[in-house]
Amino acid sequence: MGELKVIKPLHVNPLKLSQPMGATLAFLGIKNCMPLMHGALGCASFTKVLFTRHFNDPIAIQTTAVNDITAVIDGGEKGIFEAIANITQKVTPELVGLFTTGLTETKGDDIKGACALLKEKQKIVYVHTPDFEGGLESGWALSVQGIIEQLIEPSVECNKDKVLLIPNVNLSAIEVEKIKESLDLFDFEVYALPDLSDSLDGHLGVKQGALSSGGISVEAIKKLGDTGHVITVGRSVKKCGELFKAKHTQSQHHHFDTLTGLVACDDFYKTLLTCKDWSKPPASIQRWRKRLQDTLLDTHFALGKAKVIIADEPDNAYAMAKALREVGAHVEAIIAQRSEVQELFTCNVSVGDFEEVEKALPLYDLLITNYHGERLAHQYHKAILFRGFPNYEQVGIGLRHNVLYEGSCALLCEVANLLGDHIS
Amino acid sequence: MINKKLIKDLLNESACSHNKDKKSSCDKPKPGATSGGCAFEGAQISLFPYADAAHLVHGPDTCLGASWETRATLTSYEGENNTPLGYCTNVTTQDIIFGGDKKLAEAIAYIVEHKKPKAVFVYETCVTAMIGDNIDFTCKEARKRFGIPIVPVHSPGFVGGKNLGSRLAGEAVLDALVGTREPKEIHPFGINLIGDYNVTGDMWQYTPILERIGIKVVATLSGDGRIEAVQTAHTAKLNVIVCAKSLITLCRKMQERYNIPYVSVSFYGKRDTSNAIRSIVNAFGDEAMSKRAEKIILEEEAKLEERLLPYREILKDKKAILNTGGNKSWSIASALQDIGIEVVATSIRKATEEDIAIAKTYVPILMKVPANEQAKLIDEHNIDILLAGGRSLYTALKKKVAFVDVNQEKKVSYGAYGGLENLAIDVCAALANPVFKLASKAAPWES
Numbered sequence: 001m002g003e004l005k006v007i008k009p010l011h012v013n014p015l016k017l018s019q020p021m022g023a024t025l026a027f028l029g030i031k032n033c034m035p036l037m038h039g040a041l042g043c044a045s046f047t048k049v050l051f052t053r054h055f056n057d058p059i060a061i062q063t064t065a066v067n068d069i070t071a072v073i074d075g076g077e078k079g080i081f082e083a084i085a086n087i088t089q090k091v092t093p094e095l096v097g098l099f100t101t102g103l104t105e106t107k108g109d110d111i112k113g114a115c116a117l118l119k120e121k122q123k124i125v126y127v128h129t130p131d132f133e134g135g136l137e138s139g140w141a142l143s144v145q146g147i148i149e150q151l152i153e154p155s156v157e158c159n160k161d162k163v164l165l166i167p168n169v170n171l172s173a174i175e176v177e178k179i180k181e182s183l184d185l186f187d188f189e190v191y192a193l194p195d196l197s198d199s200l201d202g203h204l205g206v207k208q209g210a211l212s213s214g215g216i217s218v219e220a221i222k223k224l225g226d227t228g229h230v231i232t233v234g235r236s237v238k239k240c241g242e243l244f245k246a247k248h249t250q251s252q253h254h255h256f257d258t259l260t261g262l263v264a265c266d267d268f269y270k271t272l273l274t275c276k277d278w279s280k281p282p283a284s285i286q287r288w289r290k291r292l293q294d295t296l297l298d299t300h301f302a303l304g305k306a307k308v309i310i311a312d313e314p315d316n317a318y319a320m321a322k323a324l325r326e327v328g329a330h331v332e333a334i335i336a337q338r339s340e341v342q343e344l345f346t347c348n349v350s351v352g353d354f355e356e357v358e359k360a361l362p363l364y365d366l367l368i369t370n371y372h373g374e375r376l377a378h379q380y381h382k383a384i385l386f387r388g389f390p391n392y393e394q395v396g397i398g399l400r401h402n403v404l405y406e407g408s409c410a411l412l413c414e415v416a417n418l419l420g421d422h423i424s
Numbered sequence: 425m426i427n428k429k430l431i432k433d434l435l436n437e438s439a440c441s442h443n444k445d446k447k448s449s450c451d452k453p454k455p456g457a458t459s460g461g462c463a464f465e466g467a468q469i470s471l472f473p474y475a476d477a478a479h480l481v482h483g484p485d486t487c488l489g490a491s492w493e494t495r496a497t498l499t500s501y502e503g504e505n506n507t508p509l510g511y512c513t514n515v516t517t518q519d520i521i522f523g524g525d526k527k528l529a530e531a532i533a534y535i536v537e538h539k540k541p542k543a544v545f546v547y548e549t550c551v552t553a554m555i556g557d558n559i560d561f562t563c564k565e566a567r568k569r570f571g572i573p574i575v576p577v578h579s580p581g582f583v584g585g586k587n588l589g590s591r592l593a594g595e596a597v598l599d600a601l602v603g604t605r606e607p608k609e610i611h612p613f614g615i616n617l618i619g620d621y622n623v624t625g626d627m628w629q630y631t632p633i634l635e636r637i638g639i640k641v642v643a644t645l646s647g648d649g650r651i652e653a654v655q656t657a658h659t660a661k662l663n664v665i666v667c668a669k670s671l672i673t674l675c676r677k678m679q680e681r682y683n684i685p686y687v688s689v690s691f692y693g694k695r696d697t698s699n700a701i702r703s704i705v706n707a708f709g710d711e712a713m714s715k716r717a718e719k720i721i722l723e724e725e726a727k728l729e730e731r732l733l734p735y736r737e738i739l740k741d742k743k744a745i746l747n748t749g750g751n752k753s754w755s756i757a758s759a760l761q762d763i764g765i766e767v768v769a770t771s772i773r774k775a776t777e778e779d780i781a782i783a784k785t786y787v788p789i790l791m792k793v794p795a796n797e798q799a800k801l802i803d804e805h806n807i808d809i810l811l812a813g814g815r816s817l818y819t820a821l822k823k824k825v826a827f828v829d830v831n832q833e834k835k836v837s838y839g840a841y842g843g844l845e846n847l848a849i850d851v852c853a854a855l856a857n858p859v860f861k862l863a864s865k866a867a868p869w870e871s
Contacts, residue, residue: 008534010480010512010527011511012509013493013510017490018490040550040580040581040582041453041460042461042462042464042581043486046461046465047490049494058815062457063458064455065453066550067452067582067584068428071582102486102551103550103582106520130484131486132519132520132551133516204863392833
């Protein structure tokens, strides 16, 4: 735990992104879905622009466009009805993900009531995601909880070979895919909820951005009730697994705070071996573990002396801090919002903004953060590794892979090489 | 407080030509069928380029979290550049219950003490408007305490779109800043530049030319702008609106209050840049200056033509379709024509009546539903290049024509004479690139 800091009356260069933005991404991981943000049009517009620039792909999102009149009358149903009518005139979404903003939560709209009235017309999942609470991670997690509560049908069956992966918002499209592939090697029938590996992975398709371009289908979500194992990755989605387990009591819940680094991956595979009652994982996994062992040793010279500051969402900051600590790096983390995972860091950690990052930066060699850190890194002549949202500078964000033995190797090598290049 | 009457007046601006036959200029955004930004974003875009002022957003982190450091509005300010910085009161549940005024006052004090800005703009947002924070009072108190302008901007997102927001920002500047300082001397040919935000340095493409002609830029709203300069904006002799009809109310009011006439110009393309310079110079009616201007225009055009020579050969006989919004529907068309491209069609889906009228004079085919029309037009007219937003990329790939994303945040300036060469370079690069044919190549197992 970090020391207590004087509370500032403002954020200077915020690190935090909002709950509705997390909700948007969660619904984009469902096939033929339309995320519908219940707020003023700017809330959706800012979100659309940020993710479009981040992913370099069209982003489906709509808004209920609350105006000065609808902001003060009714319970929000007028705008929601009108939005659904206008959306369904042009496209046929299999699901609409309806979520609130600070504006409509301040007003106290009854979105559950509005959805009940629309039941015959459009399948909707509703979520309360005010901007003035939580952040990107919690918005994603609350949406997943909403989907579990409202979409999954009860089942008397329990299929021990069926697994549901619930990733946290920070995992890239390819990371989700790699985890799925790994589970596949254990002969599981695998689903991910949400599944960005099939939508925002930067694939070329007939995508006009009118609806989400891929993801888990609504039909598959409905039938998740017989899932034997639910796996949550990241503290922000732990509750989603607990909720699933509470609703489907025959299932087993396995939680992992991170899947980056040797210890984390060992835990993961140990659990899978127990689930399957196998003594050894497939050969490719054994081989990658050996490569990671070698990478740990190869990179420890550079990283053992490295001073790294990470500014990111809590789950991602934790994953990277833990992996870098395994090779002896000196790490400090500044996280975007409060999180339970804060307790687990074995280094200095605090909630903060880029002003705090700037104050600490002179003491470090490398800054790991989003696009907004670039200016600081240049100014203080520090190396920078881009992680987190947004990243406007680079391409191939969806292809980045830093989980499991293989991805951990990639992370350690990238950091070590970056530091090497920077010094020389 | 949000001023309902002001918003109504701004929406029914008499100086807008389209209001002659249209009841409402800025229709209310339609739920479920809209994609534009809100009033807050419009206000922010209009004022952010004041690099010597801090921009404090009074609302939850979202309003700022996704919008700071997003626009390449360049500045020559030598003090701490506030353009890429974001300040936000980060309103939370507590503040919503107990009110956010105290937090706002503390935030202003923090900024003034730590950052020493020349002014602070305080943006009201949806949440703080709903909970009824008295932002005007807090700003007034802070102004007394710190002795610098603390300017409230009443632009919560729910009052309307981006365009209205930039009008509201103009009102805030007019009410709180313009006319609050007298300059040391008044230049006989002083102008204010209104509506150019100096994105990628667009403004700097033409301001040196204006200076050579003998015109002085007194103040800007707000490209490379300074607070002290805009305080003296009332002493300029002419307001020049650059591609921004949203600020016409401000100019009309400045005409009424300070007797400053205004002209509306565009600095995209060779012809429009030359015409813009002429419009400004003609407004002064000074013969010697007019002669000087003509000479400089001739020089600049000749210099440009020489630089464009290598591209002319490549661009000759090339045909384009343009699918973008607002004034870009004609200003980029004009610029493309100036580098020798035939613009067959342009989109008017998101253009105002006035823009449509101008677009007609440049381009033969106006597309109302470009998503449906452009693919067909590419075939019919043997088009070489499509300039559009990212969503049209697939159309280009399918039709195997070159593509330029004109809605992407641009990295280089396309403004004035100098920018035209950048446009030619980008278009030539796209035309020469094999990727548009390759990326959509069928897989071996598909053919």
